Amino acid sequence: MISDQAKKEIDIWVAKYPTGRQSSAVMEALKIVQAENGGSLTNDLIKAVADYLDMPRINAQEVATFYENYNHKPVGKHVIRFCHNISCMLNGADDLISYLETKLGVKTGEARKDGLVSVKKVECLGACVGAPMCQIGDKYFENLTEQRIDEILDGLK
Amino acid sequence: MNKVCFKNINKDNPSSLATYEASGGYKVWRKILKGELSQGKILDELKTSGLRGRGGAGFPTGLKWSFMPRNQEGQKYVVCNSDEGEPGTCKDRDILRFNPHAVIEGMAIAGYVMKASVGYNYIRGEFMEPYYRFEEALNEAYGAGLLGEDINDSKITFNLYTHLGAGAYICGEETALLESIEGKKGQPRFKPPFPANVGLYGKPTTINNTESFASVPDILAKGGQWFADLGVPNSGGCKLFSVTGHVNNPANFEIPMGTPFSDLLEMAGGLREGRKLKAVIPGGSSTPVLPAKAALKMNMDYDSIDKAGSMLGAGSVIIMDDTTCMVKALTRLAHFYYDESCGQCTPCREGTGWIYRVLKRIMDGHGKNEDLDLLLSVQDKIIGNTICALGDAAAMPVESFIRHFRKEFEHYIKNGESMVAKDG
Ligand SMILES: Cc1cc2nc3c(=O)[nH]c(=O)nc-3n(C[C@H](O)[C@H](O)[C@H](O)COP(=O)(O)O)c2cc1C
Ligand code: FES
Numbered sequence: 001m002i003s004d005q006a007k008k009e010i011d012i013w014v015a016k017y018p019t020g021r022q023s024s025a026v027m028e029a030l031k032i033v034q035a036e037n038g039g040s041l042t043n044d045l046i047k048a049v050a051d052y053l054d055m056p057r058i059n060a061q062e063v064a065t066f067y068e069n070y071n072h073k074p075v076g077k078h079v080i081r082f083c084h085n086i087s088c089m090l091n092g093a094d095d096l097i098s099y100l101e102t103k104l105g106v107k108t109g110e111a112r113k114d115g116l117v118s119v120k121k122v123e124c125l126g127a128c129v130g131a132p133m134c135q136i137g138d139k140y141f142e143n144l145t146e147q148r149i150d151e152i153l154d155g156l157k
Numbered sequence: 158m159n160k161v162c163f164k165n166i167n168k169d170n171p172s173s174l175a176t177y178e179a180s181g182g183y184k185v186w187r188k189i190l191k192g193e194l195s196q197g198k199i200l201d202e203l204k205t206s207g208l209r210g211r212g213g214a215g216f217p218t219g220l221k222w223s224f225m226p227r228n229q230e231g232q233k234y235v236v237c238n239s240d241e242g243e244p245g246t247c248k249d250r251d252i253l254r255f256n257p258h259a260v261i262e263g264m265a266i267a268g269y270v271m272k273a274s275v276g277y278n279y280i281r282g283e284f285m286e287p288y289y290r291f292e293e294a295l296n297e298a299y300g301a302g303l304l305g306e307d308i309n310d311s312k313i314t315f316n317l318y319t320h321l322g323a324g325a326y327i328c329g330e331e332t333a334l335l336e337s338i339e340g341k342k343g344q345p346r347f348k349p350p351f352p353a354n355v356g357l358y359g360k361p362t363t364i365n366n367t368e369s370f371a372s373v374p375d376i377l378a379k380g381g382q383w384f385a386d387l388g389v390p391n392s393g394g395c396k397l398f399s400v401t402g403h404v405n406n407p408a409n410f411e412i413p414m415g416t417p418f419s420d421l422l423e424m425a426g427g428l429r430e431g432r433k434l435k436a437v438i439p440g441g442s443s444t445p446v447l448p449a450k451a452a453l454k455m456n457m458d459y460d461s462i463d464k465a466g467s468m469l470g471a472g473s474v475i476i477m478d479d480t481t482c483m484v485k486a487l488t489r490l491a492h493f494y495y496d497e498s499c500g501q502c503t504p505c506r507e508g509t510g511w512i513y514r515v516l517k518r519i520m521d522g523h524g525k526n527e528d529l530d531l532l533l534s535v536q537d538k539i540i541g542n543t544i545c546a547l548g549d550a551a552a553m554p555v556e557s558f559i560r561h562f563r564k565e566f567e568h569y570i571k572n573g574e575s576m577v578a579k580d581g
Contacts, residue, residue, distance in 0.1 A: 016277075016318040018232070021358060023340035027323045031282075059341065066342040066499075068324030069282050081283075085244045086442055086475055087401035089489050123326065123493050124244040124442075125283050128401040128473070129408050138285035 001048035006032050010052065023055035026063050030070055039079065040071040068122070076111040076118035078156050081135040084121045087128035096132055097121060099146055103153065117156060158424075160387060160395050162371045163411040166255050172290050174297040177258035183303060185377040186262050189269050190311040194377070196227070196270045203373070205381030207393020212238055212329070212366030213441065213471045214546075215459055218373075224353045225271040225363050233273035234362040235264050236338070237370050239280040239287070240322055240329040244442035244493060245473035248397035248409050249367035253280065253287035256371060257294035263370030265304065265315045266377065271363055274314040278367075279334050282322040291319060326497040330545045331364040333499065344501045345545035366471075368397055388414030392458035392469075400425040402476035403432065414458040421457055421474065432478035436561070440470020442490050443550030445557035446483075467557070482575040483562040487554060488516040494551030505548035508539040512555055519566070522573030529559055529566055 002010075009032050013025035029049045034041050041064055050060035064070045071079075080100065084093050100119055101107055111118035127133050130142025141152055165171040165180055177183070188194045203219030210216045225233070237260060241249040252260060264276045280288050295317060298304045306314045320338050322328050328337045332346035335357050356362020372394065376384045385393040392414035398421060401407045405426025412421060418437070428434060437452035438444060445467040447455075455465035462469045477486065495513040500506045512535055515528050536552035543549070559566055568576040 016320070018358065021339070024320070024338055026340040027282075027337070028321060031321075031323065053340075055340070062342050063323075063340065066325065067282075067322075070323065084489070085493060086438075086486060086489055087245055087407075089486070090402045090475070090477060090481065122324075123496060124242060124246075126241040126247045126250050126281065128245050128247045128475075129399055130247075131401060131407065135283055140286065 001044060002033055002052055003036060006036050007052065010049075014053070022053050023059065026050075026053055026055065026060055027067065029053060030060070030064055034070060039075040039077070040073060074111060074115075076116055078117045078136055080117060080119045081122045081125070082108075082119060083123070083125045083127075083131070083133055083135075085124035085128075087124070088131040088133060091131040093132040096144055096146065096149065100149060103149070117153075158395075159411045161375045161384075161411065162252050162256055162259060162368055162397060163409070164256075164375075166251075171255040172257050172294060174258060174294070174301060177256070181378055182258050182374065183262055185374050186265055186303060189266065190309050190313060192311065199266065199270050199377060202377055202381035206376045206384040207381075207388065207391070208369065208372055208376060208384065209392070209459065210366055211368035211372070211396065211471065212331075213243065213443070215469060218365060218369050221353075221365070222267065222270055222363060224351070225273075226354065226361055227270065227272045229361060232275065232358070232360045233271055234357045234360055235267045235271060235273045235276040236331075236334065236357060236362055236364045237264055237276065237278040237367055238329060238331060238334060238364055239278055239284070239367045240326075240334060241281055241284070241367070242326040242329050242497075243471050243473060244490065245399060245401055245438065245475045246441050246471045247399050247401075248472065250284055250287050251409050252367050252371050252397075253284065254290050257287075257291045258298065259371035259374055260291070260367055261294060261298050261304070261317060263365075263373035264317060266373055267363060267365070267370065268315040269313055271361075273361075273363070274316065276315065276317040277320050277338055277357070278317065279320045279322060279328070279338060281328075282324055288319060288321060295319070325499075326493075327499045327545075327547060330547060333545070334364065335362065342499070344499045345547075347544055389456075389458050389460075391460055396457070396469075396472050398457060398472040398474050400474045400476065403428060403478040403481070404476050405429060412457065415461070416457045418452055418455050418457055418474075422476065425476070428476070428478050432480065434476070435479045435481055436477040436483065438467075438473075438475040438477075438554075439465075440468045441473035442475070442493065443546075443553060444468040444470040445553050446561060447557075448561045480577060482577045483558055483565045484516070484520060484569045484575060487558040488513070488520055490554050491516050491551070494547065498547060498551070502543040502548065504539045504542040505551065508535050508548070509551045511535050512551070519569050524570035524573070526570060528570060529563065533559060 013028040017024040050057040133142040328343040333343035434449040491513040495509040536555040
């Protein structure tokens with residue numbers, strides 16, 4: 001269920017914690033298998049992570065459902081996480097989110113049919129001086145305008 | 158400006174070890190490794206400096222460190238809180254990106270003072286660029302022989318690791334953060350026992366904010382008094398303020414404590430043309446909103462903001478001009494707390510949802526006359542009745558928004574639409 005490569009990556013995290021505390025690595029382990037699975041988790045994957053880390057399955061399940069960064073439904077290849085919290089809202093985030101939805105033909109919270117993108121409204125991403133902003137993959141895109149969004153979307157393959 | 162955490166921000170390659178060392182970095186740590194600086198002396202300097210926790214609560218850092226049972230046998234931990242999730246706050250991200258070595262040195266010093274040989278820096282999961290920078294800096298520090306086991310035969314051991322979050326504001330609360338490092342849901346613990354006695358993995362632990370740790374090396378290099386004198390009594394030093402919202406030049410500014418708010422507003426480029434200041438949230442979304450008049454009278458220090466009716470918090474100054482619909486602004490914040498409540502305590506779990514739904518109903522044009530009293534009574538029942546301060550954080554904006562802008566709420570309820578021409 002978990003690839004050798006993923007196990008190697010998980011082991012790097014396990015090594016950071018004291019012996020017997022390998023369940024501390026569960027958050028990263030879930031992210032690693034989620035990435036390998038195209039961006040979302042399944043119950044079987046969560047169980048496999050729990051078994052690999054020798055921790056109660058219910059605890060892994062709790063972590064997987066408590067934190068926002070895990071997806072339990074298939075997502076687009078690129079997930080656009082758009083901040084709609086206060087500083088971004090004051091700088092026009094709502095209009096930009098509507099613009100994005102129209103332009104992509106998708107609603108927030110859903111993946112586009114071709115699987116390329118999904119858009120998610122998220123809370124403050126800690127880059128409020130660059131409002132309005134969004135996150136795609138590991139990257140932040142700040143000081144967004146309609147034009148800037150067009151450019152970013154053109155870059156998504 | 159830019160005297161401590163941001164002192165290298167305008168240099169080439171600000172995050173590198175070379176830049177950091179060229180500006181005096183790791184001098185204090187090297188002195189410690191040579192056995193030339195005692196724990197007692199460090200605690201004295203910290204107390205003199207007046208440094209107060211930059212994570213929001215403002216607890217004196219020197220005092221916090223002195224609570225650690227440092228002579229107790231067994232493992233102890235130092236934890237850095239880089240979970241930065243309070244709406245309006247984005248300073249720790251820049252410290253991690255542009256001055257990661259100050260965080261490393263500050264944590265190492267803390268490890269020495271508390272006799273803790275292991276540290277974790279908890280970085281929020283979305284901060285991948287800051288995480289890579291911090292990891293790079295860690296590698297540099299290990300490579301230069303500044304971290305590890307029995308460093309330079311000093312008998313001092315300090316190993317530092319990064320832990321990444323996965324999207325939960327509540328993990329910024331220190332005991333939820335510890336739970337999270339342990340691989341659990343981020344639900345805050347009852348206090349007491351405090352982390353200083355029962356912390357990470359049940360061991361004594363000191364938790365500080367990124368900016369607090371990053372301020373420590375310079376305080377010790379230049380002296381507690383030097384730092385204290387940068388600020389005003391009871392608010393030592395300088396502090397990072399994230400100025401966001403309706404200003405021309407939103408940015409982080411490291412300025413002396415006690416700087417007049419109006420000066421800070423000017424540094425941020427002032428308001429946009431033709432706009433007037435309406436309201437200010439001075440310390441992040443969890444601190445009470447202030448009407449322009451009160452804000453313009455305050456200085457950026459703990460006591461002055463307190464006197465104006467709010468709190469310095471994490472120094473996250475959210476500026477709202479006269480185009481802001483206060484009903485919409487509060488509804489957005491209410492949604493945030495509803496989303497982020499961990500669900501452990503009934504008043505917070507139920508109260509945050511209730512507040513959000515009532516506000517949403519007002520915005521949808523179905524508000525009732527009694528809704529404002531209802532909101533006030535719900536928030537009042539949350540305050541003080543929860544394990545952690547998220548409940549208070551959710552409640553305080555409600556009370557202050559309604560108190561200062563009641564007419565706007567009443568108008569929305571009566572007419573089903575905003576009193577302000579353009580919202581947002
Ligand atoms: C809901 C909630 C969220 C918090 N978020 C953060 C945060 O993101 N960063 C932080 O440093 N402190 C945060 N705090 C405060 C911490 O609990 C703690 O007081 C702080 O990390 C201590 O460090 P300091 O003394 O250096 O400020 C939060 C508190 C609460 C109740
Ligand atoms: S409010 Fe959008 S990044 Fe903070």
